[in-house]
Amino acid sequence: MSAGRKCIVTGGAGFIGSALVRHLLRRGETVHTVDSLSYAGRMENLVDVQDSPRHRLHRLDIQDRKSLHELVLDIEPDAIFHLAAETHVDRSIDGPAAFVQTNIVGTFNLLEAAREVARSSADFRFVHVSTDEVFGALGATGRFTETSPYRPNSPYAASKAAADHLARAWHETFDLPVLVTNCSNNYGPRQFPEKLIPLTIANALEGKPIRIYGDGLQVRDWLYVEDHVRGLVRVCDQGKPGATYNIGGNCERPNRDVVHTVLERLARHVGVEVESLRRLVTYVEDRPGHDRRYAIDTTHIERELGWVAETSFEDGMDATVAWYCDHPEWRRSVLGDYDGGRLGTSR
Numbered sequence: 001m002s003a004g005r006k007c008i009v010t011g012g013a014g015f016i017g018s019a020l021v022r023h024l025l026r027r028g029e030t031v032h033t034v035d036s037l038s039y040a041g042r043m044e045n046l047v048d049v050q051d052s053p054r055h056r057l058h059r060l061d062i063q064d065r066k067s068l069h070e071l072v073l074d075i076e077p078d079a080i081f082h083l084a085a086e087t088h089v090d091r092s093i094d095g096p097a098a099f100v101q102t103n104i105v106g107t108f109n110l111l112e113a114a115r116e117v118a119r120s121s122a123d124f125r126f127v128h129v130s131t132d133e134v135f136g137a138l139g140a141t142g143r144f145t146e147t148s149p150y151r152p153n154s155p156y157a158a159s160k161a162a163a164d165h166l167a168r169a170w171h172e173t174f175d176l177p178v179l180v181t182n183c184s185n186n187y188g189p190r191q192f193p194e195k196l197i198p199l200t201i202a203n204a205l206e207g208k209p210i211r212i213y214g215d216g217l218q219v220r221d222w223l224y225v226e227d228h229v230r231g232l233v234r235v236c237d238q239g240k241p242g243a244t245y246n247i248g249g250n251c252e253r254p255n256r257d258v259v260h261t262v263l264e265r266l267a268r269h270v271g272v273e274v275e276s277l278r279r280l281v282t283y284v285e286d287r288p289g290h291d292r293r294y295a296i297d298t299t300h301i302e303r304e305l306g307w308v309a310e311t312s313f314e315d316g317m318d319a320t321v322a323w324y325c326d327h328p329e330w331r332r333s334v335l336g337d338y339d340g341g342r343l344g345t346s347r
Helices: 015-026 064-075 091-095 095-119 156-173 196-206 225-238 255-270 276-279 299-305 313-326 328-335
Strands: 006-010 030-035 056-057 079-082 125-131 176-181 183-185 210-213 218-223 244-247 250-255 282-286
Touching: 006 015, 006 064, 006 196, 006 328, 015 030, 015 225, 030 064, 064 095, 079 225, 091 095, 091 156, 095 156, 095 282, 125 156, 183 225, 183 313, 196 210, 196 255, 196 313, 196 328, 210 255, 218 225, 218 255, 225 244, 225 282, 225 299, 225 328, 244 299, 250 255, 255 276, 255 282, 255 313, 276 299, 313 328
Parallel strands: 006 030, 006 079, 030 056, 079 125, 125 176, 176 244, 183 218, 210 282
Antiparallel strands: 218 250
């Protein structure tokens, strides 16, 4: 994908989506953000690009098939980056219906609209952004590859797995130039504070309890968001339609260690003793169906496309903690929609 093309980014007001929007604009692309502006899709995430003549925000839910179809045909994009999704595992336990409607039905609607565009453009690309959670849990060793079997264990993971299968089927059946990516756990600025790292920061700054599920030894592979969006663009630019690419940080950490790293960086940034923050940590009953370990093998994307994660966990965490501390107005605005309470306890 060369600079100057028209791109649609669904979910572009979200955490990863807004980072992608900014990255594409820096490259010289014209970007149309499609977002329903739900609790995690925020105007605040796009404030620094709202006056760009090459960016336009369309408030639209991808469940609205007719309006979505009309918009895609009107824009005639050169590329669609599909990130719009319900994403939080805990919320999928409490209310799975929204995940089925947005992640599965919404993806179907977008694929159907994209078929119309693809007929008139040989260079069109559809990048479907997914997660490593579709693969289920790993044992103590090994990593997920692009050929790992799907074994989703939460309603969220199952809905994303279904969307992945739809994307692949639309390539195989209708020759839609789809590229699927499965990423590991993202972190960085502007992530809604229901996820582990931003919630730890927000609760620590407010002096609230910092909850760790179970024994805290669940392992995740952490990927800085700017590395992720570089990978997405590289896949769009150079990837082979019909292929899948794993994007990971090669950075495995137990949740317990991640929390303590956050608190160490935060204590240093705000000038307090780290022990005063560690006293806020409390261990609570584990999440139902909590996968024990995820890790991504990035050999394929490294060898074929030359992409590697460039940000160390230490550097990425320093940048993340600093951003949240330096943007209290963002925290106050966003936390108006979430009190930091525990989600995902329904059985």
